[in-house]
Amino acid sequence: ASSSDDDTIKIGVLASLTGPLEAYGKQTIQGFELGLDYATDGTREVAGKKIVFIQEDTETKTDVAVKKATKLLEEDNVDFLVGSSSSGDTLAVLPLAEEYKKIMVVEPAAADSITGEHFNPYIFRTGRNSSQDAVAGAAAIASEGVRIATLAQDNTYGRDGIAAFIEAAEALGAEIVTEVYANPDSTDFTPNIQQVISEDPEYLFIVWSGSNAPWKQLKDMKVEEQGVKISTAVQDIASLKTMDALVGMEGYSIYYYTLPDNEVNDWLVEEHKKRFNGEVPDLFTAGGMSAAISIVEALKKTEGNVDADKLIETMEGMEFDTPKGTMKFRADDHQALQSLYAIVLENQDGVDHPIPVLIRELDMFETEPPIRNK
Amino acid sequence: MNAIINLFVNGLSTGVLIFLLASGLTLIFGLMSVLNFAHGSFFVWGAFVGLWLYDLTNHFFVALIGAVLVGMLIGWLVERILIQPVYGNHIRQLLVTLGGMLVLIECIRIFWGSNPLRANMPDWLEGSFQFGGVILIKYRLFILVVGFLIYLLLWIILKKTTIGIMIRAGVDNREAVQALGINIKTVFSFVFLFGAGMAALGGFLLAPYSGIIFADMGMQYAILAFIVVIIGGLGSIPGAAIASIIVGLAGAFTAFYIPDLSLSINMLLLIFILLLKPTGILGEKGRA
Amino acid sequence: MLTVNNLETYINQFHILQGVSFDVKQGAITVLFGRNGVGKTTTLRSIMGYNEKTSGSITFNNEELIGLPTHIIAQKGIGYVPEDQAIFSSLTVEETFLLAQTNNKKYGAEKAEWMFELFPDLNRLRQKKTSLLSGGQKQMLAISRAYINSNDLLLIDEPSKGLSPIMVEKLMEALLLIKEKTTILLVEQNFFMASHIGDYFHIMDDGKIVHGGRMEDLRENPDITKKYLGIS
Amino acid sequence: MEHILETKQLSVSFGEHHVIQKVNFNVPKGKFISIIGPNGAGKTTLFNLLSGQIPPTEGEIHFKNNNITKLSIAERTRLGMGRSFQQTNIFPELTVLENVRMAVQSTAKDLYSLFPMPAKLRAQQEEAKKLLETVFLQDKSEFLAANLAHGEKRKLEIAMLLALKPELLLLDEPTAGISVEEVPAILKVIENIKSDDKNTIVLIEHKMEMVLHLSDYLVVLFNGELLAEGEPEKIMDDERVQSAYLGGFFHADSK
Amino acid sequence: MIVGLCLFPFINDSRSMLILYTQIFIFAIFAMSFDILLGYTGIVSFGHCMFFGIGAYSAAVTLNTNENSMGFFLLGILIGAVLAVIVSYIVGMLSLRLQSHFYAMLTLGFAELFHVIAEKWRSLTRGGEGFTFRVPEFLSDRLTFYYVALISLVLIYILLRLFTTSSVGKVLRAISQNEQRVEALGFKVLHYKLISSIVAGVVAAYSGALYVITLRFVDPSVFSIEITLDALLMTMIGGVGTLIGPILGSASVEFFQHYLSQLGKTIPIFERWTLFLGLLYIIVILGFPKGIVGTIKSRTQRKITPKNKDLPM
Numbered sequence A: 001a002s003s004s005d006d007d008t009i010k011i012g013v014l015a016s017l018t019g020p021l022e023a024y025g026k027q028t029i030q031g032f033e034l035g036l037d038y039a040t041d042g043t044r045e046v047a048g049k050k051i052v053f054i055q056e057d058t059e060t061k062t063d064v065a066v067k068k069a070t071k072l073l074e075e076d077n078v079d080f081l082v083g084s085s086s087s088g089d090t091l092a093v094l095p096l097a098e099e100y101k102k103i104m105v106v107e108p109a110a111a112d113s114i115t116g117e118h119f120n121p122y123i124f125r126t127g128r129n130s131s132q133d134a135v136a137g138a139a140a141i142a143s144e145g146v147r148i149a150t151l152a153q154d155n156t157y158g159r160d161g162i163a164a165f166i167e168a169a170e171a172l173g174a175e176i177v178t179e180v181y182a183n184p185d186s187t188d189f190t191p192n193i194q195q196v197i198s199e200d201p202e203y204l205f206i207v208w209s210g211s212n213a214p215w216k217q218l219k220d221m222k223v224e225e226q227g228v229k230i231s232t233a234v235q236d237i238a239s240l241k242t243m244d245a246l247v248g249m250e251g252y253s254i255y256y257y258t259l260p261d262n263e264v265n266d267w268l269v270e271e272h273k274k275r276f277n278g279e280v281p282d283l284f285t286a287g288g289m290s291a292a293i294s295i296v297e298a299l300k301k302t303e304g305n306v307d308a309d310k311l312i313e314t315m316e317g318m319e320f321d322t323p324k325g326t327m328k329f330r331a332d333d334h335q336a337l338q339s340l341y342a343i344v345l346e347n348q349d350g351v352d353h354p355i356p357v358l359i360r361e362l363d364m365f366e367t368e369p370p371i372r373n374k
Numbered sequence B: 001m002n003a004i005i006n007l008f009v010n011g012l013s014t015g016v017l018i019f020l021l022a023s024g025l026t027l028i029f030g031l032m033s034v035l036n037f038a039h040g041s042f043f044v045w046g047a048f049v050g051l052w053l054y055d056l057t058n059h060f061f062v063a064l065i066g067a068v069l070v071g072m073l074i075g076w077l078v079e080r081i082l083i084q085p086v087y088g089n090h091i092r093q094l095l096v097t098l099g100g101m102l103v104l105i106e107c108i109r110i111f112w113g114s115n116p117l118r119a120n121m122p123d124w125l126e127g128s129f130q131f132g133g134v135i136l137i138k139y140r141l142f143i144l145v146v147g148f149l150i151y152l153l154l155w156i157i158l159k160k161t162t163i164g165i166m167i168r169a170g171v172d173n174r175e176a177v178q179a180l181g182i183n184i185k186t187v188f189s190f191v192f193l194f195g196a197g198m199a200a201l202g203g204f205l206l207a208p209y210s211g212i213i214f215a216d217m218g219m220q221y222a223i224l225a226f227i228v229v230i231i232g233g234l235g236s237i238p239g240a241a242i243a244s245i246i247v248g249l250a251g252a253f254t255a256f257y258i259p260d261l262s263l264s265i266n267m268l269l270l271i272f273i274l275l276l277k278p279t280g281i282l283g284e285k286g287r288a
Numbered sequence C: 001m002l003t004v005n006n007l008e009t010y011i012n013q014f015h016i017l018q019g020v021s022f023d024v025k026q027g028a029i030t031v032l033f034g035r036n037g038v039g040k041t042t043t044l045r046s047i048m049g050y051n052e053k054t055s056g057s058i059t060f061n062n063e064e065l066i067g068l069p070t071h072i073i074a075q076k077g078i079g080y081v082p083e084d085q086a087i088f089s090s091l092t093v094e095e096t097f098l099l100a101q102t103n104n105k106k107y108g109a110e111k112a113e114w115m116f117e118l119f120p121d122l123n124r125l126r127q128k129k130t131s132l133l134s135g136g137q138k139q140m141l142a143i144s145r146a147y148i149n150s151n152d153l154l155l156i157d158e159p160s161k162g163l164s165p166i167m168v169e170k171l172m173e174a175l176l177l178i179k180e181k182t183t184i185l186l187v188e189q190n191f192f193m194a195s196h197i198g199d200y201f202h203i204m205d206d207g208k209i210v211h212g213g214r215m216e217d218l219r220e221n222p223d224i225t226k227k228y229l230g231i232s
Numbered sequence D: 001m002e003h004i005l006e007t008k009q010l011s012v013s014f015g016e017h018h019v020i021q022k023v024n025f026n027v028p029k030g031k032f033i034s035i036i037g038p039n040g041a042g043k044t045t046l047f048n049l050l051s052g053q054i055p056p057t058e059g060e061i062h063f064k065n066n067n068i069t070k071l072s073i074a075e076r077t078r079l080g081m082g083r084s085f086q087q088t089n090i091f092p093e094l095t096v097l098e099n100v101r102m103a104v105q106s107t108a109k110d111l112y113s114l115f116p117m118p119a120k121l122r123a124q125q126e127e128a129k130k131l132l133e134t135v136f137l138q139d140k141s142e143f144l145a146a147n148l149a150h151g152e153k154r155k156l157e158i159a160m161l162l163a164l165k166p167e168l169l170l171l172d173e174p175t176a177g178i179s180v181e182e183v184p185a186i187l188k189v190i191e192n193i194k195s196d197d198k199n200t201i202v203l204i205e206h207k208m209e210m211v212l213h214l215s216d217y218l219v220v221l222f223n224g225e226l227l228a229e230g231e232p233e234k235i236m237d238d239e240r241v242q243s244a245y246l247g248g249f250f251h252a253d254s255k
Numbered sequence E: 001m002i003v004g005l006c007l008f009p010f011i012n013d014s015r016s017m018l019i020l021y022t023q024i025f026i027f028a029i030f031a032m033s034f035d036i037l038l039g040y041t042g043i044v045s046f047g048h049c050m051f052f053g054i055g056a057y058s059a060a061v062t063l064n065t066n067e068n069s070m071g072f073f074l075l076g077i078l079i080g081a082v083l084a085v086i087v088s089y090i091v092g093m094l095s096l097r098l099q100s101h102f103y104a105m106l107t108l109g110f111a112e113l114f115h116v117i118a119e120k121w122r123s124l125t126r127g128g129e130g131f132t133f134r135v136p137e138f139l140s141d142r143l144t145f146y147y148v149a150l151i152s153l154v155l156i157y158i159l160l161r162l163f164t165t166s167s168v169g170k171v172l173r174a175i176s177q178n179e180q181r182v183e184a185l186g187f188k189v190l191h192y193k194l195i196s197s198i199v200a201g202v203v204a205a206y207s208g209a210l211y212v213i214t215l216r217f218v219d220p221s222v223f224s225i226e227i228t229l230d231a232l233l234m235t236m237i238g239g240v241g242t243l244i245g246p247i248l249g250s251a252s253v254e255f256f257q258h259y260l261s262q263l264g265k266t267i268p269i270f271e272r273w274t275l276f277l278g279l280l281y282i283i284v285i286l287g288f289p290k291g292i293v294g295t296i297k298s299r300t301q302r303k304i305t306p307k308n309k310d311l312p313m
């Protein structure tokens, strides 16, 4: 393989294009491509250098992710890494960024430890982390004296999410009455739900990702009728289609195309519809776009210099405009501070799924997570 | 007390659902001794086809029959193409059907995409009855009834016809069965196809149970089905039924009382029962 | 009724039968003699259609059998008692009998009853798993199974093996009774038994028939028995 | 007289079915004993008890003055008891030679050597070849055992038993299925073992001429009980034995 | 062949090929250990990933909690080996008496328990998201590690070859065909099966340790049934009971996956490349019932001895 042309900047994008998270991977890739075009006004050039990107499928397997990342770094000589759809894959790739001294923009993997205990200076994250989710979730429902029960998958994603949520909710004065963790592969969630009901809380906060979700069983068990309000994150459009049992629920959203109100988002929605026969951007399309924008903006500032140290210096504290409004890479742990949205799920005519309707935007300071890489 | 009743009813009906999922496998694996890894993809096909038909026709029973028929068709193809060359060789069965599973699941993704879909169901099955704190989910009561009917059907087929005997004899010695003028190839094909149809039915009924279906759900339920067939005792329909109910109830009660165990409860049950009774609950010695 | 003509069979690359020709006359017992490994079992298996690489001709009631699948051959009325008995070890005696009747709706049940009478041991062990039967009991089971199932011709491979003298005696009686209804082709090492009940015989050596004729001739001709069977 | 094997009130039942009932069976050292009895009398089951295939419901087995009732199959074999099986019991995917070599190997001292020792292997190989000659299988030594004709498997079974050099041989119908002309040769093999007085043989056989020719002593098993025992001539004249086992044809048979 | 592989890094300087080959070597070792069970002893284990995972976590945890020196790497391997011996002994004692299907399911159950432990014992394993760690300087160079893996493969191959031709190996082979008869010949079958599963367990643990060194990362997926299925697949595709087969199988499986997923990027119909992977498995398993090695063997045998035709009468 030849070393990279001086006037080309190469970006390697890692994403799950097959496997359980493939929908997320595809969103990221589409968003990334749109982001490049947006940030360079369609020229795909910055400071006179051409930008190309190479996508690789991690198959949502850690060993494949490492193999693909190494290929990108060694054979394609990429200047940046972007990705990936799964926290496991991302964690496995992090040390490579440091070893090869290349910037890696993490998107959309959410595990706190990426910018926490496994942080290295080459890592920047445009995606929100679990703590930001938790803070947003708490902001949506917690206040002095509210009794909250939690339900989550019994795995790291669920446990960490709840831990961060409890910290945030208790800070707001709420009382956590029970924490319930369910086997994510279970056929039957009613016993877990039963446990929640037995505590008679005001709110039930749920951290859940993945296909096998308890929404329907929550309705079957008449949770809301028994006076328990449900709150959770709404995810991509496909899963919204499965959440009709939760209409009326108050929670939060990371991105839904109607929620942000800014020019970048308007461009994204319009351009996305144009390119992908009328479809609207989805959960992580905005993230993919943000990652691309952050890279191009940094390059603009360094005038095409891809030296990592220079880039780190530039990117720390950098603010940039994304479909989710302005984001800022916090200098301490390189986590992008960003807005999340408190919403209520409502039905809308002509839409085959419940949609999140904005209650209020939680700005990037409100959702600022604790610093955990020290 | 209410909680206990809820747990019991829900656990029981989950057990019955597991039995429905495993019923096809009691034939294919328990009786015919075919290690069919693609079994989970029969569920998935049943679920997707059924749901698709239901959304199209709005007739629950049309969808049900359609799902079963498609399951049988796929079963027939799988048996013809994949299984016939490898009867009697478990390892090759496993791998060939592993390949089959990859193909079948990818086909699902091609036809229906890779996102999870919401499973709809008719209004008369929607919702729950409430008696004070006791909540009886209608659909689960329906599952209890269907499960009982399927059990009866299997029981009648195996007790009142010689099909069961033919299969067991065929597994013991294929050649000698043929010498009795029985076309064992056809019998096996038929039973396999029937088992696949049952699996598709199980998948179809599973869909509204959890409310969501997705291409990857096959594997996890297939493992569950294998577990109950094994701990029930190979080839024993009542064994599989008992094992299913044990698994369902144990799942419900541990999730409530000892949540820390719920990730491992199925495997603990498997280990515990096999160590206690190495051939499964109703398994006979000497059949493996 | 059964004519085997120039039968050649290969197993893998081995040329096991090298032109076997003989016939079986209706209503009689024909015995096939020969040392171990000369191909007697292979001959019977070829008739049953188990061996794929078989050429020559086998006609049964003027129908060609070569190329037909085993179950069709069986349906034409041929029953087979394999030398290793091949009992279905997970079935009970009764289930085995039931199974044997599937192809013989008309007479099956009747024949099954007769077999239970003939072999009271089996009647006593009706509900037992066949894997638990003694060697001799398994032999009776295998014979019953084939007899219940078939109508015209029974191929029996070394039935007396492992039977007590009194059972051999009973078996001889049974075979003679069965012969009233069914033709029998018997492979047998027990010369005493075979020569008593057989009507015709053939001797095999090295994948070929080397001698054949009526049993009386064999009994009266020690030269032949000496030469081919090593009995004096 | 010294007994190499004794059973005391040995019984086994499967559910309701009492297959062996309180059998006291003594085998004098260096003798040739035959067990006869109708099909299903329990002969093979008795062997299964002796060699450890199944545990008794009651009673004890003593072998060379050890109580072996609780010992495993392998331990009994290593004490010097060997048996052949009525249903052929070989390694189908090994060659004929390897089958016998396995048996030879089991008599070696170091059972658990993890690395190959070519010299030793060759020696075992040679010994196995010799044994094959004694049963006339030398031409088939490279055949897979599965491909042998039935009678040939029976011979292989005998060769494997001989390889164990047991002091006590339990033979379960060794000649069933062996062709008439070869039976005498196998008989020779068995006689040869017997001529060496150290060995003791217990034979189950239905071929009466053979039994009479070989045995010092006969035991008749009937319905799981010892019906009679004694010198062959005495047994042959026993009426109960004649009606239960021998039948009327026998005298014609043994001529 | 080995010379070729030694020289390979000099001919082809592609790093990802180097990694691919390293991974092939590592899975070849793992698949060989599985072949000891499946091919030589006739034991079907669905829980072999258990040992792979034990080796993986032993190495990872040791390196993570101590400094990243070769010494601690070797200590990690040793710990993995010791744990593998203990676990295989206990699991073996509990379950080797069971009949095939039941044994297979029981091992699946045990492996799943380890999976849960890896998820739940957070203080040691960091739960489901796993952790990254630093590897010794010496091993961090991919080229060096390539040779470490290659040499390990060759050495283990030789050792296992010796093992399978030893008298224990021969007993194992006999057990795979007729267990009961082996017992009747005076061998204690359980002992031999235990030896077999301990040997297989230790080798598998070693391969697991090497595996995490290449990744510098570990998570509970090392205990997933996919790992066991990979070994099974590699062994079967290569040829059971041949040792060399699993090596070829590992190469084939890794190459299939690599090139198919590569194709997926360029040719649209290969976007769903897993479908073609499935088809390939089917074709290979149905088309080469004895695996690559077995098929080659029976082909050449036929060529050498055509005169055999009329022989055995």
Ligand SMILES: Nc1ncnc2c1ncn2[C@@H]1O[C@H](COP(=O)(O)OP(=O)(O)OP(=O)(O)O)[C@@H](O)[C@H]1O
Binding pocket: C011, C012, C014, C016, C034, C035, C036, C037, C038, C039, C040, C041, C042, C043, C083, D146, D147, D148, D149, D150, D151, D152, D177, D179, E312, E313
């Ligand atoms: N699968 C096989 N591959 C190679 N050779 C075989 C195979 N099966 C049988 N043979 C050989 O074919 C020959 C004939 O076998 P067959 O079983 O027909 O003999 P048989 O006359 O019935 O002998 P027996 O009296 O011992 O039963 C034997 O030499 C045997 O070794």
Ligand SMILES: Nc1ncnc2c1ncn2[C@@H]1O[C@H](COP(=O)(O)OP(=O)(O)OP(=O)(O)O)[C@@H](O)[C@H]1O
Binding pocket: C125, C128, C132, C133, C134, C135, C136, C137, C162, C164, D014, D017, D019, D037, D038, D039, D040, D041, D042, D043, D044, D045, D046, D086
């Ligand atoms: N495991 C078992 N369970 C139940 N019954 C059994 C079992 N094993 C043997 N039997 C019964 O015990 C009786 C004796 O069987 P055994 O095999 O010992 O007879 P045998 O004397 O060797 O007869 P043969 O001469 O026919 O071989 C038979 O009726 C058989 O059905």
Ligand SMILES: CC(C)C[C@H](N)C(=O)O
Binding pocket: A085, A086, A087, A088, A108, A109, A110, A111, A157, A209
């Ligand atoms: C919401 C998702 C982005 C979370 C994803 N499962 C992860 O591993 O980070």
Ligand SMILES: [Mg+2]
Binding pocket: C040, C041, C042, C083, C157, D149, D150, D151
């Ligand atoms: Mg024969």
Ligand SMILES: [Mg+2]
Binding pocket: C134, C135, C136, D043, D044, D045, D086
């Ligand atoms: Mg017997």
